[in-house]
Amino acid sequence: xxxxxxxxxxxxxxxxxxxxxxxxxxxxxxxxxxxxxxxxxxxxxxxxxxxxxxxxxxxxxxxxxxxxxxxxxxxxxxxxxxxxxxxxxxxxxxxxxxxxxxxxxxxxxxxxxxxxxxxxxxxxxxxxxxxxxxxxxxxxxxxxxxxxxxxxxxxxxxxxxxxxxxxxxxxxxxxxxxxxxxxxxxxxxxxxxxxxxxxxxxxxxxxxxxxxxxxxxxxxxxxxxxxxxxxxxxxxxxxxxxxxxxxxxxxxxxxxxxxxxxxxxxxxxxxxxxxxxxxxxxxxxxxxxxxxxxxxxxxxxx
Amino acid sequence: xxxxxxxxxxxxxxxxxxxxxxxxxxxxxxxxxxxxxxxxxxxxxxxxxxxxxxxxxxxxxxxxxxxxxxxxxxxxxxxxxxxxxxxxxxxxxxxxxxxxxxxxxxxxxxxxxxxxxxxxxxxxxxxxxxxxxxxxxxxxxxxxxxxxxxxxxxxxxxxxxxxxxxxxxxxxxxxxxxxxxxxxxxxxxxxxxxxxxxxxxxxxxxxxxxxxxxxxxxxxxxxxxxxxxxxxxxxxxxxxxxxxxxxxxxxxxxxxxxxxxxxxxxxxxxxxxxxxxxxxxxxxxxxxxxxxxxxxxxxxxxxxxxxxxxxxxxxxxxxxxxxxxxxxxxxxxxxxxxxxxxxxxxxxxxxxxxxxxxxxxxxxxxxxxxxxxxxxxxxxxxxxxxxxxxxxxxxxxxxxxxxxxxxxxxx
Numbered sequence: 001x002x003x004x005x006x007x008x009x010x011x012x013x014x015x016x017x018x019x020x021x022x023x024x025x026x027x028x029x030x031x032x033x034x035x036x037x038x039x040x041x042x043x044x045x046x047x048x049x050x051x052x053x054x055x056x057x058x059x060x061x062x063x064x065x066x067x068x069x070x071x072x073x074x075x076x077x078x079x080x081x082x083x084x085x086x087x088x089x090x091x092x093x094x095x096x097x098x099x100x101x102x103x104x105x106x107x108x109x110x111x112x113x114x115x116x117x118x119x120x121x122x123x124x125x126x127x128x129x130x131x132x133x134x135x136x137x138x139x140x141x142x143x144x145x146x147x148x149x150x151x152x153x154x155x156x157x158x159x160x161x162x163x164x165x166x167x168x169x170x171x172x173x174x175x176x177x178x179x180x181x182x183x184x185x186x187x188x189x190x191x192x193x194x195x196x197x198x199x200x201x202x203x204x205x206x207x208x209x210x211x212x213x214x215x216x217x218x219x220x221x222x223x224x225x226x227x228x229x230x231x232x233x234x235x236x237x238x239x240x241x242x243x244x245x246x247x248x249x250x251x252x253x254x255x256x257x258x259x260x261x262x263x264x265x266x267x268x269x270x271x272x273x274x275x276x277x278x279x280x281x282x283x284x285x286x287x288x289x290x291x292x293x294x295x296x297x298x299x300x301x302x
Numbered sequence: 303x304x305x306x307x308x309x310x311x312x313x314x315x316x317x318x319x320x321x322x323x324x325x326x327x328x329x330x331x332x333x334x335x336x337x338x339x340x341x342x343x344x345x346x347x348x349x350x351x352x353x354x355x356x357x358x359x360x361x362x363x364x365x366x367x368x369x370x371x372x373x374x375x376x377x378x379x380x381x382x383x384x385x386x387x388x389x390x391x392x393x394x395x396x397x398x399x400x401x402x403x404x405x406x407x408x409x410x411x412x413x414x415x416x417x418x419x420x421x422x423x424x425x426x427x428x429x430x431x432x433x434x435x436x437x438x439x440x441x442x443x444x445x446x447x448x449x450x451x452x453x454x455x456x457x458x459x460x461x462x463x464x465x466x467x468x469x470x471x472x473x474x475x476x477x478x479x480x481x482x483x484x485x486x487x488x489x490x491x492x493x494x495x496x497x498x499x500x501x502x503x504x505x506x507x508x509x510x511x512x513x514x515x516x517x518x519x520x521x522x523x524x525x526x527x528x529x530x531x532x533x534x535x536x537x538x539x540x541x542x543x544x545x546x547x548x549x550x551x552x553x554x555x556x557x558x559x560x561x562x563x564x565x566x567x568x569x570x571x572x573x574x575x576x577x578x579x580x581x582x583x584x585x586x587x588x589x590x591x592x593x594x595x596x597x598x599x600x601x602x603x604x605x606x607x608x609x610x611x612x613x614x615x616x617x618x619x620x621x622x623x624x625x626x627x628x629x630x631x632x633x634x635x636x637x638x639x640x641x642x643x644x645x646x647x648x649x650x651x652x653x654x655x656x657x658x659x660x661x662x663x664x665x666x667x668x669x670x671x672x673x674x675x676x677x678x679x680x681x682x683x684x685x686x687x688x689x690x691x692x693x694x695x696x697x698x699x700x701x702x703x704x705x706x707x708x709x710x711x712x713x
Contacts, residue, residue: 161692
């Protein structure tokens with residue numbers, strides 16, 4: 001080791017771990033050029049009137065004004081808020097509940113875990129199609145229940161503009177809770193057995209232990225799960241395409257679909273870029289506080 | 303031994319594609335995937351294969367709005383096919399302006415396209431800066447109402463002769479458990495139906511004023527208010543359709559589950575494939591029986607600029623094959639569309655096609671909305687009308703206001 005150090009002065013900071021730095025150059029380039037470069041490019045072109053092909057003729061905030069005046073975009077945002085709110089709450093709640101149940105040292109835990117996680121292995125397109133069929137009034141749940149005798153039973157969320165977004169939410173929860181459960185289960189397994197013993201000695205009821213001791217201890221797992229769910233919410237697209245393709249009418253449109261439709265079908269890149277920039281802002285609002293908590297503020301506290 | 307034959311087989315598979323490529327394989331992309339359409343496109347392939355080249359079929363399922371983005375990104379992304387379908391008009395405008403499409407003027411002058419293609423507006427839509435960039439293959443008109451004779455018989459009413467009679471017959475159809483008007487869920491169908499209502503009710507001049515001149519005042523005016531009133535009727539009559547694709551909606555008419563459908567003449571191929579006869583099994587009313595005008599939009603093939611010389615040559619062969627009289631007849635009979643040249647004999651055409659040919663000969667034609675409006679304006683219109691048709695609480699007045707806004711900002 002001593003042989004490597006130069007005769008005088010401190011070792012050059014830039015040359016420390018040179019091999020590792022060299023090895024990470026491709027990844028750094030990828031990150032900077034593709035992710036950062038692509039993002040900046042998109043944002044810049046969102047201020048232009050690019051149609052089918054990108055061109056640099058700036059029109060100020062026109063694209064954004066049109067975007068926020070478009071009824072379809074407003075409905076998309078509203079749908080995303082509803083979908084996001086409920087899918088966050090329910091997937092966290094159901095996922096944690098399932099994990100807590102699974103953690104009771106039940107028999108066949110492996111089997112149950114696999115069953116719960118299976119939906120997650122399916123693509124959104126498959127999930128969407130399956131639920132499209134299940135929720136179709138002519139073949140799905142409604143017709144089964146009716147054939148059992150309840151002939152006035154009506155359950156066709158995908159064909160009712162007012163509740164269609166909940167039909168999509170059902171499919172999303174069916175697919176997503178398995179993963180949340182696994183993450184939570186991992187968190188629960190990380191809790192020291194002694195803590196459980198201590199609470200038992202103190203005679204604290206189990207639900208109280210979960211709520212006041214275990215959940216606060218799982219803060220890290222919760223935040224990671226939150227970020228995974230939240231980013232999944234913002235980018236929801238394929239599920240909607242497979243289930244309703246935005247219908248009936250435009251009642252189940254989501255922002256990501258607006259971006260695709262306007263970029264490619266309407267051949268209006270500027271408008272699509274403006275919409276995707278708005279999505280980026282949304283994601284940033286979610287990610288930045290998390291990154292700050294995890295990597296910035298958290299470290300100082302620790 | 304085994305190994306050697308295996309190696310030989312491998313060698314053959316390597317050599318074969320190479321050998322075939324030198325005989326000019328042209329990949330042709332299109333979105334003709336329904337039964338009638340696939341039968342029609344097979345005629346084109348057959349005719350092109352007869353020239354010694356080979357048609358590699360690149361069908362993209364899921365209607366034009368799904369297929370076009372794929373085509374455009376292949377062309378702009380540097381992996382062009384040899385030829386591709388577009389609705390002629392403005393869909394490929396920017397690709398041409400960017401120099402990605404091949405100039406066909408030489409072929410066109412040699413084969414005198416200017417003289418044979420009727421109406422001339424078809425070739426005008428292919429012309430940008432005096433150069434011809436596409437080969438029109440058919441004329442499609444939107445302005446048709448297809449009625450199921452069986453459905454009306456079941457409801458105990460006569461088959462209507464125009465839109466008003468159809469609206470009046472709707473309650474009887476509903477009573478018989480039949481959806482009066484089938485409108486598929488894909489947004490372009492609702493938007494298209496509205497355009498048809500506009501020509502039929504407000505007439506040719508208003509149509510031209512609104513979509514051609516983008517006259518905002520006309521769009522907000524009383525003539526268009528009448529059209530929205532009719533669209534409101536159509537919306538009520540379409541309740542309970544619950545299908546997505548246009549051919550599924552056509553199928554509802556074929557099977558008598560729906561009374562009628564406003565759809566372009568491409569629906570005719572479906573009736574034909576189902577073995578139904580115009581006049582006895584189904585009835586067609588051009589211009590909804592009110593105003594016999596048809597639009598002359600349609601399909602055209604564009605040829606991306608290729609580096610391969612052999613393929614470029616084959617592109618010329620394909621372009622002239624598409625406009626060959628025999629191909630025109632074979633293709634259009636299967637497709638249910640009208641040929642682009644006035645000099646071919648269509649004796650085998652059925653009643654509905656003959657009606658269309660008549661109107662064409664009389665010159666009662668308008669340009670299609672694809673030719674008049676940009677894809678962007680078309681999309682906004684689709685958003686509006688798919689919402690309007692799905693949402694009964696949206697009043698015709700509100701919808702008209704939004705429609706006028708779209709026209710005001712249209713280009």
